[in-house]
Amino acid sequence: MNIVVLIKQVPDTWSERKLSDGDKTLDRASSDAVLDEINERAVEEALKIKEAGDAEVTILTAGPDRATDAIRKALSMGADKAVHVNDEAIHGSDAIATAKVLAKAIGTVGDVDLVLAGNEATDGRSGAMAGMLGELLGWPSLTHANELTVENGTAKAKRETDEGTSDLEASLPAVVSVGEKINEPRYPSFKGIMAAKKKPVTTLGIADLGLDASEVGLAGSLVQVDSFAPRPPKSGGQKVEDEGDGGAKIAEYLVGQKLI
Protein backbone atom coordinates (compact mmCIF):
# COMPACT_ATOMS: atom_id res chain seq x y z
CA MET A 1 0.00 0.00 0.00
CA ASN A 2 1.19 3.46 -0.87
CA ILE A 3 0.38 6.04 1.81
CA VAL A 4 0.98 9.77 1.68
CA VAL A 5 0.85 11.72 4.94
CA LEU A 6 0.37 15.47 4.78
CA ILE A 7 2.28 17.39 7.39
CA LYS A 8 2.58 21.05 8.21
CA GLN A 9 5.11 23.00 10.17
CA VAL A 10 3.25 25.48 12.37
CA PRO A 11 4.19 28.08 14.97
CA ASP A 12 4.46 26.44 18.38
CA THR A 13 1.09 26.87 20.09
CA TRP A 14 2.94 27.87 23.26
CA SER A 15 4.45 30.90 21.59
CA GLU A 16 2.70 34.14 20.65
CA ARG A 17 1.49 33.81 17.06
CA LYS A 18 1.25 36.87 14.82
CA LEU A 19 0.42 37.95 11.30
CA SER A 20 2.98 40.13 9.57
CA ASP A 21 2.05 43.77 9.02
CA GLY A 22 3.26 43.71 5.41
CA ASP A 23 1.28 41.12 3.41
CA LYS A 24 -0.86 39.98 6.37
CA THR A 25 0.33 36.40 6.14
CA LEU A 26 1.60 34.32 9.04
CA ASP A 27 4.75 35.79 10.60
CA ARG A 28 6.74 32.55 10.70
CA ALA A 29 9.96 34.14 11.90
CA SER A 30 8.42 35.46 15.12
CA SER A 31 7.89 32.09 16.79
CA ASP A 32 9.34 28.60 17.13
CA ALA A 33 8.22 26.25 14.38
CA VAL A 34 7.16 22.70 15.15
CA LEU A 35 5.51 19.76 13.42
CA ASP A 36 1.79 20.21 14.11
CA GLU A 37 0.72 17.67 16.73
CA ILE A 38 -2.28 16.47 14.77
CA ASN A 39 0.10 15.57 11.93
CA GLU A 40 2.09 13.39 14.31
CA ARG A 41 -1.12 11.44 14.84
CA ALA A 42 -1.57 11.12 11.06
CA VAL A 43 2.02 9.84 10.74
CA GLU A 44 1.44 7.42 13.64
CA GLU A 45 -1.69 6.05 11.96
CA ALA A 46 0.24 5.49 8.73
CA LEU A 47 3.03 3.74 10.61
CA LYS A 48 0.52 1.47 12.34
CA ILE A 49 -0.85 0.44 8.93
CA LYS A 50 2.72 -0.09 7.72
CA GLU A 51 3.60 -2.22 10.72
CA ALA A 52 0.44 -4.31 10.39
CA GLY A 53 1.10 -5.14 6.76
CA ASP A 54 3.10 -3.84 3.89
CA ALA A 55 3.09 -0.15 3.13
CA GLU A 56 5.37 2.64 2.05
CA VAL A 57 4.83 5.93 3.83
CA THR A 58 5.66 9.19 2.07
CA ILE A 59 5.60 12.50 3.91
CA LEU A 60 4.37 15.49 1.94
CA THR A 61 4.60 19.13 2.92
CA ALA A 62 4.50 22.52 1.26
CA GLY A 63 6.57 25.03 3.13
CA PRO A 64 9.75 27.10 3.31
CA ASP A 65 13.31 25.83 3.92
CA ARG A 66 12.92 25.31 7.62
CA ALA A 67 9.98 22.92 7.08
CA THR A 68 12.77 20.34 6.63
CA ASP A 69 12.86 20.11 10.45
CA ALA A 70 9.23 18.97 10.48
CA ILE A 71 9.95 16.52 7.65
CA ARG A 72 12.92 15.07 9.52
CA LYS A 73 10.83 14.56 12.62
CA ALA A 74 8.20 12.62 10.62
CA LEU A 75 10.96 10.57 8.97
CA SER A 76 12.60 9.84 12.32
CA MET A 77 9.26 8.52 13.60
CA GLY A 78 9.56 5.90 10.83
CA ALA A 79 8.18 7.22 7.52
CA ASP A 80 10.14 6.09 4.46
CA LYS A 81 10.63 9.17 2.31
CA ALA A 82 9.40 12.70 1.77
CA VAL A 83 8.36 15.24 -0.84
CA HIS A 84 8.94 18.88 0.02
CA VAL A 85 7.27 21.51 -2.17
CA ASN A 86 9.44 24.54 -1.54
CA ASP A 87 8.81 27.55 -3.76
CA GLU A 88 8.65 31.26 -2.99
CA ALA A 89 5.61 31.47 -5.27
CA ILE A 90 3.38 29.51 -2.86
CA HIS A 91 3.86 32.03 -0.05
CA GLY A 92 0.45 33.35 1.00
CA SER A 93 -1.57 30.56 -0.65
CA ASP A 94 -5.05 30.09 0.81
CA ALA A 95 -6.50 26.65 1.49
CA ILE A 96 -7.71 26.08 -2.06
CA ALA A 97 -4.41 27.14 -3.66
CA THR A 98 -2.55 24.93 -1.17
CA ALA A 99 -4.86 22.01 -2.00
CA LYS A 100 -4.04 22.44 -5.70
CA VAL A 101 -0.32 22.27 -4.94
CA LEU A 102 -0.70 19.23 -2.68
CA ALA A 103 -2.96 17.40 -5.16
CA LYS A 104 -0.35 17.82 -7.88
CA ALA A 105 2.42 16.73 -5.52
CA ILE A 106 0.48 13.59 -4.55
CA GLY A 107 0.49 12.82 -8.27
CA THR A 108 4.29 12.63 -8.22
CA VAL A 109 4.30 9.84 -5.62
CA GLY A 110 2.87 7.16 -7.92
CA ASP A 111 -0.27 5.09 -7.38
CA VAL A 112 -1.35 6.37 -4.02
CA ASP A 113 -3.93 4.34 -2.07
CA LEU A 114 -4.41 6.52 0.96
CA VAL A 115 -3.77 10.13 1.91
CA LEU A 116 -3.72 10.82 5.64
CA ALA A 117 -3.90 14.30 7.14
CA GLY A 118 -4.70 16.03 10.39
CA ASN A 119 -8.27 17.32 10.63
CA GLU A 120 -7.24 20.90 11.32
CA ALA A 121 -3.91 22.70 11.61
CA THR A 122 -3.34 24.81 14.70
CA ASP A 123 -2.42 27.90 12.66
CA GLY A 124 -4.86 28.36 9.76
CA ARG A 125 -7.62 26.22 11.32
CA SER A 126 -9.59 26.01 8.08
CA GLY A 127 -10.10 22.29 8.68
CA ALA A 128 -10.95 21.89 5.01
CA MET A 129 -7.82 20.45 3.40
CA ALA A 130 -8.91 16.80 3.35
CA GLY A 131 -12.26 17.69 1.81
CA MET A 132 -10.69 19.96 -0.81
CA LEU A 133 -8.09 17.38 -1.73
CA GLY A 134 -10.76 14.69 -2.11
CA GLU A 135 -12.61 17.02 -4.47
CA LEU A 136 -9.54 17.82 -6.55
CA LEU A 137 -8.37 14.21 -6.74
CA GLY A 138 -11.88 12.86 -7.29
CA TRP A 139 -11.50 10.58 -4.27
CA PRO A 140 -13.81 10.13 -1.28
CA SER A 141 -12.73 11.96 1.86
CA LEU A 142 -13.44 10.65 5.35
CA THR A 143 -12.87 13.50 7.75
CA HIS A 144 -12.40 13.75 11.53
CA ALA A 145 -11.68 10.04 11.96
CA ASN A 146 -11.13 8.93 15.55
CA GLU A 147 -10.73 5.33 14.49
CA LEU A 148 -9.49 3.94 11.19
CA THR A 149 -9.19 0.47 9.69
CA VAL A 150 -7.91 -0.14 6.22
CA GLU A 151 -8.36 -3.58 4.67
CA ASN A 152 -9.33 -5.19 1.40
CA GLY A 153 -9.26 -1.93 -0.50
CA THR A 154 -11.63 -0.23 1.93
CA ALA A 155 -11.14 2.44 4.58
CA LYS A 156 -13.52 2.43 7.51
CA ALA A 157 -13.57 5.34 9.92
CA LYS A 158 -15.48 6.43 12.99
CA ARG A 159 -16.25 10.09 13.40
CA GLU A 160 -17.42 11.39 16.75
CA THR A 161 -19.61 14.45 16.85
CA ASP A 162 -21.61 16.17 19.57
CA GLU A 163 -24.65 14.27 18.39
CA GLY A 164 -23.13 10.80 18.21
CA THR A 165 -20.81 8.59 16.20
CA SER A 166 -20.86 8.21 12.42
CA ASP A 167 -19.48 5.10 10.74
CA LEU A 168 -17.90 6.03 7.43
CA GLU A 169 -16.68 3.75 4.69
CA ALA A 170 -15.05 4.34 1.33
CA SER A 171 -13.15 2.36 -1.20
CA LEU A 172 -9.53 3.29 -1.83
CA PRO A 173 -7.98 5.52 -2.96
CA ALA A 174 -9.29 7.90 -0.33
CA VAL A 175 -8.34 10.88 1.78
CA VAL A 176 -8.71 10.52 5.55
CA SER A 177 -8.26 13.26 8.13
CA VAL A 178 -7.63 12.16 11.70
CA GLY A 179 -8.85 13.64 14.96
CA GLU A 180 -7.14 14.12 18.34
CA LYS A 181 -8.38 10.82 19.75
CA ILE A 182 -7.17 8.48 17.02
CA ASN A 183 -3.90 7.47 18.70
CA GLU A 184 -0.93 8.53 20.80
CA PRO A 185 1.98 9.28 18.49
CA ARG A 186 5.31 7.64 19.23
CA TYR A 187 8.47 9.53 20.09
CA PRO A 188 11.24 9.14 17.54
CA SER A 189 13.95 6.76 18.75
CA PHE A 190 17.63 7.66 18.39
CA LYS A 191 17.91 4.92 15.77
CA GLY A 192 15.04 6.58 13.91
CA ILE A 193 16.75 9.97 14.19
CA MET A 194 19.97 8.52 12.77
CA ALA A 195 18.12 6.67 9.98
CA ALA A 196 16.13 9.78 8.98
CA LYS A 197 19.35 11.42 7.78
CA LYS A 198 19.66 8.85 5.01
CA LYS A 199 16.04 8.83 3.84
CA PRO A 200 15.30 10.43 0.47
CA VAL A 201 13.65 13.87 0.41
CA THR A 202 12.56 15.14 -3.01
CA THR A 203 12.33 18.91 -3.28
CA LEU A 204 9.95 20.24 -5.92
CA GLY A 205 9.04 23.70 -7.19
CA ILE A 206 5.67 24.60 -8.67
CA ALA A 207 7.07 24.31 -12.20
CA ASP A 208 7.85 20.65 -11.44
CA LEU A 209 4.16 20.24 -10.60
CA GLY A 210 3.01 21.85 -13.84
CA LEU A 211 1.60 24.84 -12.01
CA ASP A 212 1.95 28.49 -12.88
CA ALA A 213 2.81 31.14 -10.29
CA SER A 214 -0.50 32.90 -11.01
CA GLU A 215 -2.43 29.82 -9.79
CA VAL A 216 -0.87 29.84 -6.30
CA GLY A 217 0.37 32.22 -3.62
CA LEU A 218 -1.38 35.47 -2.75
CA ALA A 219 -2.15 36.07 -6.45
CA GLY A 220 -3.84 32.72 -6.97
CA SER A 221 -5.86 32.74 -3.76
CA LEU A 222 -9.58 33.38 -3.45
CA VAL A 223 -9.21 34.36 0.18
CA GLN A 224 -7.14 37.36 1.18
CA VAL A 225 -6.76 38.98 4.58
CA ASP A 226 -7.84 42.63 4.39
CA SER A 227 -7.25 43.58 7.97
CA PHE A 228 -6.70 41.90 11.30
CA ALA A 229 -6.73 42.76 14.97
CA PRO A 230 -5.31 40.94 18.00
CA ARG A 231 -7.73 38.93 20.08
CA PRO A 232 -9.30 41.15 22.74
CA PRO A 233 -8.02 40.50 26.25
CA LYS A 234 -10.01 38.01 28.30
CA SER A 235 -13.07 39.55 29.95
CA GLY A 236 -14.06 38.90 33.53
CA GLY A 237 -16.23 35.93 32.65
CA GLN A 238 -19.60 35.12 34.10
CA LYS A 239 -20.11 35.12 37.84
CA VAL A 240 -22.61 32.68 39.31
CA GLU A 241 -24.12 33.72 42.65
CA ASP A 242 -24.97 30.63 44.61
CA GLU A 243 -28.50 30.90 45.98
CA GLY A 244 -28.76 27.22 46.66
CA ASP A 245 -28.89 26.47 42.93
CA GLY A 246 -25.21 27.20 42.10
CA GLY A 247 -24.54 23.68 40.89
CA ALA A 248 -27.49 23.70 38.52
CA LYS A 249 -26.50 27.11 37.15
CA ILE A 250 -22.95 25.98 36.47
CA ALA A 251 -24.25 22.84 34.76
CA GLU A 252 -26.60 24.99 32.67
CA TYR A 253 -23.67 27.17 31.60
CA LEU A 254 -21.53 24.18 30.68
CA VAL A 255 -24.38 22.63 28.66
CA GLY A 256 -24.76 25.98 26.87
CA GLN A 257 -21.07 25.82 25.95
CA LYS A 258 -21.49 22.19 24.87
CA LEU A 259 -18.88 21.17 27.41
CA ILE A 260 -21.09 18.59 29.12
Next chain:
Amino acid sequence: MQLSTEHEELRRTVEDFAQKEVAPVIGDFYIREEFPYDLVATMGEMGLFGLPVPEEYGGMGGDYVALCVALEELGRVDQSVAITLEAGVSLGIMPLVRFGSDEQKQRWLPDLAAGKALGGFGLTEAGGGSDAGATRTTAKQDDGDWVINGSKAFITNSGTRITSHVTVTAVTGRDEASGKREISAILVPSGTEGFTVAPSYSKVGWNASDTHELAFSDCRVPEENLVGQRGKGYGQFLSILDEGRVAIAALSVGAAQGCVDESVRYARERQAFGAAIGTYQSIQFKIAEMETRTVAARLAWHDAAEKMAAGKPFTKEASIAKLLSSNAAMDNARDATQIFGGYGFMNEYPVARHYRDSKILEIGEGTSEVQKMLIAKRLGL
Protein backbone atom coordinates in the same frame (compact mmCIF):
# COMPACT_ATOMS: atom_id res chain seq x y z
CA MET B 1 31.59 20.96 22.03
CA GLN B 2 28.68 21.59 19.71
CA LEU B 3 25.91 18.99 19.84
CA SER B 4 25.53 17.18 16.51
CA THR B 5 22.22 17.49 14.63
CA GLU B 6 21.25 14.02 15.81
CA HIS B 7 22.09 14.76 19.44
CA GLU B 8 20.15 18.03 19.17
CA GLU B 9 17.11 16.18 17.77
CA LEU B 10 17.40 13.61 20.54
CA ARG B 11 17.57 16.45 23.07
CA ARG B 12 14.38 17.97 21.68
CA THR B 13 12.61 14.60 21.70
CA VAL B 14 13.53 13.92 25.32
CA GLU B 15 12.64 17.49 26.29
CA ASP B 16 9.23 16.98 24.72
CA PHE B 17 8.74 13.70 26.57
CA ALA B 18 9.93 15.11 29.89
CA GLN B 19 7.72 18.19 29.70
CA LYS B 20 4.61 16.44 28.39
CA GLU B 21 4.70 13.08 30.10
CA VAL B 22 6.96 13.27 33.14
CA ALA B 23 6.29 16.75 34.53
CA PRO B 24 2.50 16.39 34.95
CA VAL B 25 2.60 13.10 36.88
CA ILE B 26 5.93 12.68 38.63
CA GLY B 27 5.09 14.81 41.68
CA ASP B 28 2.45 12.31 42.77
CA PHE B 29 4.78 9.33 42.27
CA TYR B 30 7.36 11.16 44.36
CA ILE B 31 4.98 11.83 47.22
CA ARG B 32 3.75 8.22 47.15
CA GLU B 33 7.38 7.00 46.85
CA GLU B 34 6.28 4.89 43.92
CA PHE B 35 8.34 3.70 40.95
CA PRO B 36 6.92 5.08 37.64
CA TYR B 37 6.74 1.85 35.61
CA ASP B 38 4.75 3.36 32.73
CA LEU B 39 7.23 6.20 32.23
CA VAL B 40 10.12 3.72 32.27
CA ALA B 41 8.28 1.62 29.67
CA THR B 42 7.86 4.65 27.39
CA MET B 43 11.52 5.55 27.85
CA GLY B 44 12.28 1.97 26.82
CA GLU B 45 10.15 2.30 23.68
CA MET B 46 11.95 5.54 22.87
CA GLY B 47 15.19 3.58 22.99
CA LEU B 48 16.73 5.64 25.80
CA PHE B 49 18.04 2.61 27.70
CA GLY B 50 19.59 1.26 24.52
CA LEU B 51 21.31 4.50 23.48
CA PRO B 52 24.93 3.29 23.84
CA VAL B 53 24.12 -0.39 23.19
CA PRO B 54 25.20 -1.91 19.84
CA GLU B 55 22.33 -2.59 17.44
CA GLU B 56 23.11 -6.32 17.33
CA TYR B 57 21.99 -6.52 20.97
CA GLY B 58 18.82 -4.52 20.43
CA GLY B 59 20.34 -1.12 21.12
CA MET B 60 20.31 2.18 19.26
CA GLY B 61 23.97 2.01 18.29
CA GLY B 62 24.49 5.52 19.60
CA ASP B 63 27.23 6.77 21.85
CA TYR B 64 27.51 7.60 25.53
CA VAL B 65 27.22 11.32 24.75
CA ALA B 66 23.67 10.63 23.50
CA LEU B 67 22.83 9.17 26.92
CA CYS B 68 24.24 12.27 28.63
CA VAL B 69 22.15 14.52 26.39
CA ALA B 70 19.01 12.59 27.35
CA LEU B 71 19.93 12.70 31.05
CA GLU B 72 20.30 16.47 31.05
CA GLU B 73 16.77 16.92 29.68
CA LEU B 74 15.26 14.39 32.11
CA GLY B 75 17.19 15.88 35.04
CA ARG B 76 15.68 19.27 34.23
CA VAL B 77 12.24 17.93 35.05
CA ASP B 78 12.83 15.13 37.52
CA GLN B 79 15.87 13.46 39.01
CA SER B 80 14.20 10.19 40.06
CA VAL B 81 13.35 9.38 36.46
CA ALA B 82 16.77 10.57 35.29
CA ILE B 83 18.68 8.47 37.82
CA THR B 84 16.61 5.40 36.91
CA LEU B 85 17.88 5.80 33.35
CA GLU B 86 21.41 6.75 34.39
CA ALA B 87 21.87 3.78 36.71
CA GLY B 88 19.96 1.50 34.34
CA VAL B 89 22.46 2.22 31.59
CA SER B 90 25.76 3.05 33.26
CA LEU B 91 25.48 0.40 35.99
CA GLY B 92 22.94 -2.11 34.67
CA ILE B 93 23.99 -2.23 31.04
CA MET B 94 27.50 -0.85 30.49
CA PRO B 95 29.38 -3.49 32.55
CA LEU B 96 27.83 -6.12 30.26
CA VAL B 97 28.48 -4.08 27.09
CA ARG B 98 32.12 -3.49 28.07
CA PHE B 99 33.06 -6.75 29.77
CA GLY B 100 30.29 -9.31 29.26
CA SER B 101 30.74 -12.47 27.21
CA ASP B 102 28.82 -12.79 23.98
CA GLU B 103 26.42 -15.25 25.67
CA GLN B 104 25.81 -12.81 28.50
CA LYS B 105 25.18 -9.99 26.04
CA GLN B 106 22.78 -12.11 23.97
CA ARG B 107 20.88 -13.18 27.03
CA TRP B 108 20.58 -9.95 29.00
CA LEU B 109 21.05 -6.93 26.75
CA PRO B 110 17.99 -7.02 24.45
CA ASP B 111 15.46 -6.65 27.29
CA LEU B 112 17.67 -4.17 29.15
CA ALA B 113 18.14 -2.05 26.02
CA ALA B 114 14.38 -2.04 25.43
CA GLY B 115 13.67 -0.90 29.00
CA LYS B 116 11.70 -4.12 29.61
CA ALA B 117 14.24 -5.12 32.24
CA LEU B 118 16.52 -3.21 34.61
CA GLY B 119 19.86 -4.22 36.02
CA GLY B 120 21.62 -3.06 39.18
CA PHE B 121 25.27 -2.90 40.13
CA GLY B 122 26.20 -3.85 43.69
CA LEU B 123 29.49 -2.27 44.71
CA THR B 124 28.82 -0.19 47.82
CA GLU B 125 28.58 -1.98 51.15
CA ALA B 126 27.54 -0.78 54.57
CA GLY B 127 31.22 -0.35 55.45
CA GLY B 128 32.41 1.43 52.32
CA GLY B 129 31.45 3.22 49.14
CA SER B 130 34.28 5.01 47.39
CA ASP B 131 36.78 2.79 49.22
CA ALA B 132 35.57 -0.07 47.05
CA GLY B 133 38.69 -2.09 47.74
CA ALA B 134 37.29 -2.67 51.23
CA THR B 135 34.68 -5.05 49.80
CA ARG B 136 33.68 -7.75 52.32
CA THR B 137 31.24 -9.74 50.22
CA THR B 138 32.86 -13.02 49.15
CA ALA B 139 32.32 -15.48 46.33
CA LYS B 140 33.84 -18.94 46.55
CA GLN B 141 33.99 -21.51 43.78
CA ASP B 142 32.19 -24.73 44.55
CA ASP B 143 31.18 -27.49 42.18
CA GLY B 144 30.96 -25.25 39.09
CA ASP B 145 29.16 -22.47 40.97
CA TRP B 146 30.01 -19.22 42.69
CA VAL B 147 28.70 -19.20 46.26
CA ILE B 148 28.16 -15.59 47.33
CA ASN B 149 27.90 -14.32 50.91
CA GLY B 150 27.63 -10.73 52.10
CA SER B 151 25.52 -7.63 51.61
CA LYS B 152 25.34 -4.51 49.45
CA ALA B 153 23.91 -1.10 50.28
CA PHE B 154 22.08 1.66 48.34
CA ILE B 155 21.66 -0.34 45.13
CA THR B 156 19.59 1.51 42.50
CA ASN B 157 17.03 -0.38 40.35
CA SER B 158 17.67 -3.57 42.31
CA GLY B 159 14.15 -4.29 43.52
CA THR B 160 11.69 -3.30 40.79
CA ARG B 161 9.35 -5.91 39.37
CA ILE B 162 11.31 -5.68 36.10
CA THR B 163 14.77 -6.03 37.65
CA SER B 164 16.44 -8.91 35.82
CA HIS B 165 19.75 -9.05 37.66
CA VAL B 166 22.30 -7.36 39.86
CA THR B 167 26.02 -7.52 39.12
CA VAL B 168 27.90 -7.61 42.43
CA THR B 169 31.54 -7.18 43.28
CA ALA B 170 32.93 -9.83 45.61
CA VAL B 171 36.28 -11.00 46.93
CA THR B 172 37.11 -14.16 44.99
CA GLY B 173 40.56 -14.88 46.45
CA ARG B 174 44.03 -13.40 46.83
CA ASP B 175 46.50 -12.54 44.13
CA GLU B 176 49.32 -15.03 44.63
CA ALA B 177 52.12 -12.60 43.73
CA SER B 178 51.02 -9.48 45.64
CA GLY B 179 48.90 -11.10 48.32
CA LYS B 180 46.20 -8.50 47.59
CA ARG B 181 42.59 -9.56 47.66
CA GLU B 182 41.18 -10.06 44.17
CA ILE B 183 37.76 -8.60 43.44
CA SER B 184 35.56 -9.95 40.68
CA ALA B 185 32.14 -8.99 39.29
CA ILE B 186 29.43 -11.65 39.23
CA LEU B 187 25.96 -11.46 37.72
CA VAL B 188 23.15 -12.62 40.01
CA PRO B 189 19.72 -13.06 38.36
CA SER B 190 16.73 -11.74 40.32
CA GLY B 191 14.97 -14.47 42.25
CA THR B 192 18.11 -16.59 42.77
CA GLU B 193 17.85 -18.56 46.01
CA GLY B 194 19.84 -16.90 48.79
CA PHE B 195 19.54 -13.43 47.19
CA THR B 196 17.28 -11.22 49.28
CA VAL B 197 16.15 -7.71 48.42
CA ALA B 198 15.28 -5.64 51.50
CA PRO B 199 12.28 -3.26 51.47
CA SER B 200 12.89 0.17 49.91
CA TYR B 201 14.92 2.66 51.90
CA SER B 202 13.20 5.76 53.18
CA LYS B 203 15.26 8.42 51.37
CA VAL B 204 15.55 12.21 51.64
CA GLY B 205 15.22 12.53 47.87
CA TRP B 206 14.99 10.62 44.57
CA ASN B 207 11.78 9.23 46.04
CA ALA B 208 10.34 7.86 42.80
CA SER B 209 13.50 5.81 42.21
CA ASP B 210 14.15 2.30 43.45
CA THR B 211 16.90 1.71 46.03
CA HIS B 212 17.48 -1.32 48.24
CA GLU B 213 19.86 -3.13 50.52
CA LEU B 214 20.75 -6.58 49.20
CA ALA B 215 21.75 -9.67 51.14
CA PHE B 216 23.46 -12.81 49.83
CA SER B 217 23.43 -15.95 51.89
CA ASP B 218 25.01 -19.00 50.26
CA CYS B 219 23.66 -17.63 47.00
CA ARG B 220 24.69 -19.92 44.13
CA VAL B 221 25.11 -18.85 40.52
CA PRO B 222 26.89 -20.72 37.70
CA GLU B 223 30.59 -20.01 37.13
CA GLU B 224 29.85 -18.50 33.72
CA ASN B 225 28.08 -15.60 35.48
CA LEU B 226 31.48 -14.03 36.09
CA VAL B 227 31.44 -10.68 34.24
CA GLY B 228 34.80 -9.90 32.67
CA GLN B 229 38.01 -11.25 34.07
CA ARG B 230 38.41 -12.83 37.46
CA GLY B 231 40.22 -10.48 39.83
CA LYS B 232 39.56 -7.46 37.61
CA GLY B 233 36.14 -6.57 39.03
CA TYR B 234 37.26 -3.42 40.78
CA GLY B 235 39.51 -2.22 37.98
CA GLN B 236 36.72 -2.80 35.48
CA PHE B 237 34.36 -0.84 37.65
CA LEU B 238 36.77 2.07 37.97
CA SER B 239 37.10 2.22 34.20
CA ILE B 240 33.35 2.68 33.74
CA LEU B 241 33.08 5.03 36.71
CA ASP B 242 34.61 7.91 34.75
CA GLU B 243 31.92 7.80 32.08
CA GLY B 244 29.29 7.39 34.79
CA ARG B 245 30.55 10.64 36.30
CA VAL B 246 30.02 12.47 33.03
CA ALA B 247 26.48 11.07 32.98
CA ILE B 248 25.82 12.26 36.54
CA ALA B 249 27.32 15.63 35.63
CA ALA B 250 24.88 15.96 32.70
CA LEU B 251 21.98 14.97 34.96
CA SER B 252 23.12 17.54 37.55
CA VAL B 253 23.34 20.28 34.93
CA GLY B 254 19.76 19.39 33.99
CA ALA B 255 18.72 19.80 37.62
CA ALA B 256 20.50 23.16 37.83
CA GLN B 257 18.78 24.22 34.60
CA GLY B 258 15.41 23.07 35.90
CA CYS B 259 15.88 25.36 38.92
CA VAL B 260 16.63 28.28 36.58
CA ASP B 261 13.59 27.50 34.38
CA GLU B 262 11.25 27.36 37.35
CA SER B 263 12.72 30.46 38.99
CA VAL B 264 12.50 32.61 35.85
CA ARG B 265 8.88 31.58 35.32
CA TYR B 266 7.92 32.22 38.94
CA ALA B 267 9.83 35.52 39.15
CA ARG B 268 7.76 36.83 36.25
CA GLU B 269 4.45 35.71 37.76
CA ARG B 270 4.76 36.24 41.46
CA GLN B 271 3.78 39.69 42.66
CA ALA B 272 5.11 41.28 45.84
CA PHE B 273 4.91 44.92 46.94
CA GLY B 274 3.11 45.82 43.73
CA ALA B 275 5.47 44.31 41.16
CA ALA B 276 6.64 40.95 39.82
CA ILE B 277 9.47 39.75 42.04
CA GLY B 278 11.65 39.36 38.93
CA THR B 279 11.84 43.15 38.71
CA TYR B 280 13.76 43.26 42.00
CA GLN B 281 17.52 43.18 41.79
CA SER B 282 17.90 40.73 44.66
CA ILE B 283 15.98 38.12 42.65
CA GLN B 284 17.61 39.05 39.33
CA PHE B 285 21.11 38.66 40.78
CA LYS B 286 20.25 35.33 42.34
CA ILE B 287 18.90 33.98 39.05
CA ALA B 288 21.87 35.43 37.13
CA GLU B 289 24.22 33.52 39.42
CA MET B 290 22.17 30.35 39.00
CA GLU B 291 22.33 30.66 35.22
CA THR B 292 26.09 31.28 35.35
CA ARG B 293 26.69 28.16 37.43
CA THR B 294 24.53 26.12 35.05
CA VAL B 295 26.29 27.27 31.90
CA ALA B 296 29.76 26.76 33.42
CA ALA B 297 28.83 23.26 34.55
CA ARG B 298 27.41 22.43 31.12
CA LEU B 299 30.67 23.51 29.49
CA ALA B 300 32.47 21.22 31.92
CA TRP B 301 30.42 18.13 31.04
CA HIS B 302 30.68 18.94 27.35
CA ASP B 303 34.48 19.21 27.73
CA ALA B 304 34.68 15.83 29.48
CA ALA B 305 32.29 14.27 26.94
CA GLU B 306 34.29 15.56 24.01
CA LYS B 307 37.48 13.96 25.38
CA MET B 308 35.59 10.75 26.24
CA ALA B 309 34.14 10.52 22.71
CA ALA B 310 37.58 11.15 21.19
CA GLY B 311 39.08 8.31 23.23
CA LYS B 312 41.36 10.68 25.16
CA PRO B 313 41.98 10.47 28.93
CA PHE B 314 39.14 12.27 30.69
CA THR B 315 39.35 11.25 34.36
CA LYS B 316 40.22 14.75 35.55
CA GLU B 317 37.63 16.40 33.29
CA ALA B 318 34.95 13.95 34.45
CA SER B 319 35.74 14.76 38.08
CA ILE B 320 35.72 18.50 37.42
CA ALA B 321 32.38 18.22 35.62
CA LYS B 322 30.87 16.11 38.39
CA LEU B 323 32.14 18.39 41.15
CA LEU B 324 31.07 21.61 39.45
CA SER B 325 27.66 20.39 38.29
CA SER B 326 26.61 18.75 41.56
CA ASN B 327 27.54 21.96 43.39
CA ALA B 328 25.57 23.94 40.80
CA ALA B 329 22.52 21.71 41.26
CA MET B 330 22.62 21.99 45.06
CA ASP B 331 23.26 25.75 45.07
CA ASN B 332 20.59 26.39 42.45
CA ALA B 333 18.08 24.20 44.28
CA ARG B 334 18.69 26.17 47.48
CA ASP B 335 18.34 29.51 45.68
CA ALA B 336 15.26 28.40 43.72
CA THR B 337 13.59 27.23 46.92
CA GLN B 338 14.34 30.62 48.49
CA ILE B 339 12.82 32.42 45.48
CA PHE B 340 9.68 30.29 45.74
CA GLY B 341 9.35 31.09 49.44
CA GLY B 342 6.75 28.95 51.22
CA TYR B 343 5.76 27.17 48.00
CA GLY B 344 9.35 26.03 47.62
CA PHE B 345 8.92 24.02 50.80
CA MET B 346 5.92 22.11 49.44
CA ASN B 347 6.76 18.69 48.02
CA GLU B 348 4.48 19.09 45.03
CA TYR B 349 6.66 21.89 43.61
CA PRO B 350 9.52 20.87 41.32
CA VAL B 351 11.99 23.13 43.12
CA ALA B 352 11.23 21.36 46.41
CA ARG B 353 12.00 18.06 44.71
CA HIS B 354 15.26 19.48 43.36
CA TYR B 355 16.13 20.75 46.85
CA ARG B 356 15.69 17.28 48.33
CA ASP B 357 17.14 15.44 45.35
CA SER B 358 20.28 17.47 44.69
CA LYS B 359 22.12 16.62 47.91
CA ILE B 360 22.81 13.07 46.75
CA LEU B 361 24.45 14.45 43.60
CA GLU B 362 27.30 15.63 45.84
CA ILE B 363 27.57 12.11 47.28
CA GLY B 364 26.74 9.40 44.74
CA GLU B 365 29.13 8.20 42.00
CA GLY B 366 32.05 9.50 44.07
CA THR B 367 31.61 12.23 46.70
CA SER B 368 32.77 15.79 46.05
CA GLU B 369 35.77 15.00 48.27
CA VAL B 370 36.68 12.02 46.10
CA GLN B 371 36.42 14.19 42.97
CA LYS B 372 38.85 16.67 44.57
CA MET B 373 41.23 13.81 45.45
CA LEU B 374 41.16 12.65 41.82
CA ILE B 375 41.70 16.15 40.44
CA ALA B 376 44.63 16.74 42.82
CA LYS B 377 46.11 13.36 41.92
CA ARG B 378 46.03 14.27 38.21
CA LEU B 379 47.97 17.42 39.15
CA GLY B 380 50.73 15.24 40.59
CA LEU B 381 49.82 15.74 44.24
